Amino acid sequence: MQGFFQRYLSLYRPLITRLNELMSTYELSYSLWQVIFYIKNNGPSTLVDIANQYNVEKPTITRRVQRLEDLQIVKQIPGIDRREKVIQLTEIGEEVYQACRKEITDLENRVMDGIANEEQMITFQTLPKIQGNIMKGDGRKSE
Amino acid sequence: MQGFFQRYLSLYRPLITRLNELMSTYELSYSLWQVIFYIKNNGPSTLVDIANQYNVEKPTITRRVQRLEDLQIVKQIPGIDRREKVIQLTEIGEEVYQACRKEITDLENRVMDGIANEEQMITFQTLPKIQGNIMKGDGRKSE
DNA sequence: GGTAACAGTTATCCATGGTAACTATTTTTT
DNA sequence: AAAAAATAGTTACCATGGATAACTGTTACC
Secondary structure, eight states: OTTHHHHHHHHHHHHHHHHHHHHHTTTOOHHHHHHHHHHHHHOSBOHHHHHHHHTOOHHHHHHHHHHHHHTTSEEEEOOSSTTOOEEEEOHHHHHHHHHHHHHHHHHHHHHTTTOOHHHHHHHHHHHHHHHHHHHHTTOGGGO | OTTHHHHHHHHHHHHHHHHHHHHHTTTOOHHHHHHHHHHHHHOSBOHHHHHHHHTOOHHHHHHHHHHHHHTTSEEEEOOSSTTOOEEEEOHHHHHHHHHHHHHHHHHHHHHTTTOOHHHHHHHHHHHHHHHHHHHHTTOGGGO
16 A cells, blocks of 8 residues: 555644644643543543553653643542542533534534545544554564 | 544554654654655655645755755755755665665555455545545635 | 845744653562 | 562653744846
């Protein structure tokens, strides 16, 4: 499938730019949205939970959470393990989630305009398979 | 198609990391590769040509080309319009192109492992349609 | 020949993410 | 139970990639 990477990657910048525009209304970006999305769908979570989910390092999540705390979108709740910082959505956070969720879903629909349902489904299913193949080949532990 | 963006975006970082690893052998990154690829396939080109192709600003391409000149992968050739900087692959550049082209194509094949040809084709065709929909909605000029 | 448009560069800034080194806890080992 | 190892999080610093604004030359237009 020669040229696949090019096609995949040339969509990235327009898409992420669009998403960030969309969320700038709430002083958010897609990277912050990921955190909101995660704790909304998985309940109160630690920074390590989130870092694992998105395959990024801990300091990256530390920063995202700090910004969300500044925006009063998340707050820390007491946990048993005092090493952990368990965070949760605030009420403001819930509202922001609902508003963004709607806008993102709308965009997801618009973006699929004129594309047959079957094609959408197949693309939807194929992307994670590709990701699996890439991450399988990572072979970090095999040294 | 709820959750599409998440699926699309979660593939980005593993993929670009993999590509950059692959090209670090040649002191390259994917962003530099794009320039090499463009002038290989379109012949001697100006910085504006390249910037237009990838929807990035001119200073971004200035930097990429400077680094490729340092690496002796591209060189400037004389043109009629003395404002323009027409660049072309050097002999070293040609060799690097061939080597990278091969490695990237190999990776493109590996990444599609276990995915039916039909699914590959549909995904391949769907991505640019989505991109079209996003960029259509940009409406920059319509103010 | 003067003005506008264009190609490219420089300087500066922003967003995102990585690594290394550290603190504070908890778990494991002995 | 004390020592060592592992874990969660933070801080400081750096790299990449891209944007904008302001600038220099050069060419096109009238």
